[in-house]
Amino acid sequence: MSDKKPRWRRIVVKLSGEALMGKASHGLDASTVEAIAADLASAARLGVETAVVVGGGNFFRGIAGAETGIERARADSIGMLATVMNALAMEYAIEKQGQAARALSAVAMPSLCEPYSRQAALHHLGKGRVVVLAGGTGNPFFTTDTGAALRAAELSADVILKATQVDGVYSADPKRDPAARRYETLTHDEAIARNLAIMDTAAFALARETKIPILVFSIKEPGAICAVLQGKGRATLVTP
């Protein structure tokens, strides 16, 4: 890792749940979780206050559950529990790297982890701990993308780092349309107007309102988070 100065002081990383399953079809892949935990620990050691909102798509998504006949609010509750599993795994993996971490959940589960509050998150960030945020917004009908935008606004983060499966924002989903073009930069307005489904509209709208940029990049490369912190690697920057 180079010692180039990090671009931001406080970050919210949105980590896709699917990113944690490695090559498996679902669940957690131990070596993938370990590699991402090492990257997050390195980010904190660069002096960057690091919060990470974890998704749950490797276990369960509310929309998919609703399609099988579970009422949507209930299916979303199951989805939020999936994010708690990922957060507990990530908290443990970061601590195994010798870096302090604290999981905070928007869905109160005091016997498993601390309930989320803005004050607690700021306290742990100030102590140099990686804060792992579970439960998204804590409400059904939302996603962890919107959770990331919400926490970034509450915690006055400088940027949202969307760590995902693709190396940026494309004109269409690149997994479905091989002709899709990748954007180098884009505004929140353009992402919303063009209906670019890399994040949901609510997340883009909140980031636009709070003027927080979003950097979209692939988490598949080892050390991807520290690389983008140091201005390296392929990514799309979404700006106000």
Ligand SMILES: Nc1ncnc2c1ncn2[C@@H]1O[C@H](COP(=O)(O)OP(=O)(O)OP(=O)(O)O)[C@@H](O)[C@H]1O
């Ligand atoms: N315009 C687009 N540009 C890039 N990717 C897009 C676009 N539209 C849809 N996608 C898809 O969006 C996916 C990003 O979603 P991601 O995997 O981060 O899911 P998530 O819902 O945020 O997290 P989880 O995996 O926990 O459900 C990419 O893998 C990509 O296939």
Ligand SMILES: O=c1ccn([C@@H]2O[C@H](COP(=O)(O)O)[C@@H](O)[C@H]2O)c(=O)[nH]1
């Ligand atoms: O604020 C939130 C965040 C998430 N959910 C539910 O959890 C799953 C998993 O989150 P992803 O963002 O899809 O990874 C999501 O599909 C919702 O069902 C929620 O209800 N509220």
